[in-house]
Amino acid sequence: MGVHRHVNLASYALGNVLKYRVRSTAVIVALILSTTLLCSVQFIHDGVVQDVTCSMEEGPDIILQQLVGGRQVPLPVSWCDNISRTRGVRMATPRVWGYIDVGSGYLFTVMGINASDYGSAFGAVGTDIIGDGRFLSSNDTRKIVIGQGIVDMMAASAASVQIHVGSKLSLIAYDDQLVEFEVVGVFSSKSKIFSYDLIITDMDSARRLLGVENGTCTDIAVWIEPGRDLNSVAFRLDNAMPEARVLTRDALRDIALQTYGGRAGIIDLLWVVLVMTVVLLAFTVSSAGSDEARREVGLLKALGFDTVDVLEIRMFESTVLSLLGASLGVSTAIVYDFVLGAPLLAGYLLGWNLVLLNGGIPLLITLSALFMVYAVAIVPVLVATVVPAWKNAIAEPDIVLRGV
Amino acid sequence: MGSPREVHALRGVSLTVEEGIVTAIAGPSGSGKTTLLSIMGLLTVPSKGRVYLKDQEMSGFSEIYRTRLRREEIGFVFQSQYLLPHLTAVENVALPHLATDISISEVEHIARDRLIMLGMEHRLDFKVAELSGGEQQRVSIARAMMNDPTILIADEPSSSMRS
Numbered sequence: 082m083g084v085h086r087h088v089n090l091a092s093y094a095l096g097n098v099l100k101y102r103v104r105s106t107a108v109i110v111a112l113i114l115s116t117t118l119l120c121s122v123q124f125i126h127d128g129v130v131q132d133v134t135c136s137m138e139e140g141p142d143i144i145l146q147q148l149v150g151g152r153q154v155p156l157p158v159s160w161c162d163n164i165s166r167t168r169g170v171r172m173a174t175p176r177v178w179g180y181i182d183v184g185s186g187y188l189f190t191v192m193g194i195n196a197s198d199y200g201s202a203f204g205a206v207g208t209d210i211i212g213d214g215r216f217l218s219s220n221d222t223r224k225i226v227i228g229q230g231i232v233d234m235m236a237a238s239a240a241s242v243q244i245h246v247g248s249k250l251s252l253i254a255y256d257d258q259l260v261e262f263e264v265v266g267v268f269s270s271k272s273k274i275f276s277y278d279l280i281i282t283d284m285d286s287a288r289r290l291l292g293v294e295n296g297t298c299t300d301i302a303v304w305i306e307p308g309r310d311l312n313s314v315a316f317r318l319d320n321a322m323p324e325a326r327v328l329t330r331d332a333l334r335d336i337a338l339q340t341y342g343g344r345a346g347i348i349d350l351l352w353v354v355l356v357m358t359v360v361l362l363a364f365t366v367s368s369a370g371s372d373e374a375r376r377e378v379g380l381l382k383a384l385g386f387d388t389v390d391v392l393e394i395r396m397f398e399s400t401v402l403s404l405l406g407a408s409l410g411v412s413t414a415i416v417y418d419f420v421l422g423a424p425l426l427a428g429y430l431l432g433w434n435l436v437l438l439n440g441g442i443p444l445l446i447t448l449s450a451l452f453m454v455y456a457v458a459i460v461p462v463l464v465a466t467v468v469p470a471w472k473n474a475i476a477e478p479d480i481v482l483r484g485v
Numbered sequence: 486m487g488s489p490r491e492v493h494a495l496r497g498v499s500l501t502v503e504e505g506i507v508t509a510i511a512g513p514s515g516s517g518k519t520t521l522l523s524i525m526g527l528l529t530v531p532s533k534g535r536v537y538l539k540d541q542e543m544s545g546f547s548e549i550y551r552t553r554l555r556r557e558e559i560g561f562v563f564q565s566q567y568l569l570p571h572l573t574a575v576e577n578v579a580l581p582h583l584a585t586d587i588s589i590s591e592v593e594h595i596a597r598d599r600l601i602m603l604g605m606e607h608r609l610d611f612k613v614a615e616l617s618g619g620e621q622q623r624v625s626i627a628r629a630m631m632n633d634p635t636i637l638i639a640d641e642p643s644s645s646m647r648s
Contacts, residue, residue: 083586093583100571373570380567383528384581385556385632387549475548479529482567 090390094397105402111362112406112458113413115355119457120414121426122352123450128443129431133337135271137330139206141302143315144333145173146326153326155297160322164301167321169314171306174198175298177284179291181252187439189231191252191280193287196221202304207268207281214246214266221283225250226266230277230440252280255292262286277440356457363399363465378473379481388474395470399462407458411451418444494520495531502636519564519640526561526638527551538636556584560634562642566625568613574600574620575609578627599627 098105145164147156164173177193192207196217199205207226208216217224227244235242244250244264251259262282270276288295305314311329319327328336381391417423427442473481494517502508502525512518523529524536527543536543538558543551555561568577578596583589600609603623608616616624622642629637 085586085588086584089583089585089587089589089592092589096572096576376567377569380569381580381584382552383526383555383561383563383567384584384628385552386584387552390584477529479523482528482563482565 086390087393090393091397094394095401097394098398098401108359108363108402108462109406109409111355111359112403112462113410115352115359116407116410116454116458117413117417118355119352120411120450120454121417121423122349122430123454124414124418124444124446125423125427125430125442127447127450128445130338131445132272132274132443133334136206136274136337137334139204139270139272139275140330140333141202141205142305142311142330143303143318144328145301145303145318145322146299146328147324148326153299155293155299156301156325158296158298160325161301163321164303164318167314167317169305169309169317170303172198172202172304173301174202175284175301177287177291177293178299179287179293181254181280181290183250183252187234189280189439190278191282191287191290193282193284193291195219195284199302202302206270206272206275206279209269210266211269212246212267214264216266216268217281217283221265223260223262223286224265224282225262225286226268226281227264228276228279229267229269230273230275231280232267234277234439252290254290260286260290273440273443356461359458360461360465363462364469374470375473376482378470379476379478382474383478383482388471391470391474392467395466396463399466400459403459403462404455407455410458411454415446418442495524498534500525504635522561522638522640525636526559527555528561556581557632558635560629560632560637562622562625562629562637562639564640564644566621568621568624568628570613573610573612574605574616574624574627577613577624578631580628581631595631596627599630600624603627 145156145160146153148154158175161173161175164170174195178190180188181191182188194207194217197219200208200216200218202208210216210226211229214226217226227250232244235244244267246264246266248264249261250264251261254260268276268281270279282290284298287293293299303314303318305311311331315327315329318325378391381394382388417426423442431442498517498521500508500510500521510518510521520529524531527536527538530544538554543554569580572580575593575596578599579589579592582592582595585592587595597609600606600623603626605620605623605627608620613621613624622644626639626642629639
């Protein structure tokens, strides 16, 4: 079969798409609406999953907290000794953390750490210092390391505050007193949650800011020895310290995803409804019930078109409609998410957590998501148009033409 | 004998059409003329009996082969014309050749020639709905002649034309 034949059939199919404007427009609009919603949700979901995954990779293997009456309370730093002696534990270090207001309406997370311990944890958030800065050292006081995202955000703010190594930054403590810190380093992180939110300082400074008593900490971060089974170590810790809540990295990831992605399921349901609508729409406006379309197939067969030719025409028609509708839907979703910041949708999906995302909603476009979108847009429409056309194409032309 | 709804459109028909001869089939309405022509044009398969084209018996051949014969050897003018309303006169006439390996520009050139032969030079790019009954019939005839058929079958070709 030569090239001209395929070009002729494609030209005829394209002509059908252009001539049946109302039908084509209806299918395209329905596809745009459904794929825009699907992509918008998917980009946010994938972005959140990636961000959470990155934040977990830069965090400890296990976290220990103390719960009293179901509420998290400070726990004794002395627990670290017990934890460090547990088989499989490489390092256990206390952390003091909480939220502070820098006076510009932004809430940041301050985390106080033991610099010598924490600095030895390979890949831990905050240790990847950019440029000429450095990480905290064990004798640092009132020194901080901040995320690159915070630097960018401050520079982009209305006051245009330029922060660099050596800058002085005053933070508002729990008692409304200002405490001045010096920036000694800026760190990079793959996670927006960290980069735009995290300020790391020494333990004593964090206690001063957050009003945490000496000898206590917010939680204990644990790194296990290489090659150890994470769940086994967690189990041992849980047995050894029944008063503690032991959270592994996987559990933390699930909690974080539930926090940020809890409402995505409702949107998925809506998407299913919309796809069904698209399929029904494609079916009703396609060859299925239309006498005119059925006679067209009968005529083409009578004039010498093979069944394969007829199917090629219908496939081309539906593929053009689907590709156009899906592409416009993807483009609209990109503008809606990346340019406009997904108004209404982000708030619905992320809830109050949106307030805590200083750097805006994390977004990600993956090939698998695009493939899924195009597959869902193309396949149902293809089936809805090609199957009826095939039924008519295999019947005798005379019967089809007469509409018997 | 058959079921109450079964219709014997043709019974005991035997017809030979010689090459180069124009054969007219006349009969009252409902006598089976269109059915006979459909069988001769390989648009439908008879319940019983045989069809020969150039001494070749057609009943044993596949639908794919019969489709090829319709495309290459047979031109059919339908009683109801069956023109596609969303296409122009030229586009309707060009239809049979779209399923061949001839370029679309050449196909349209041939189609225009056929229509001009039938006096349609001023109506080439008009949509079917904008043509009179007689003009539509001429489009239908031009379409049937596109593939230079070995056999041209016309079912009431002049019903819409002035006498």
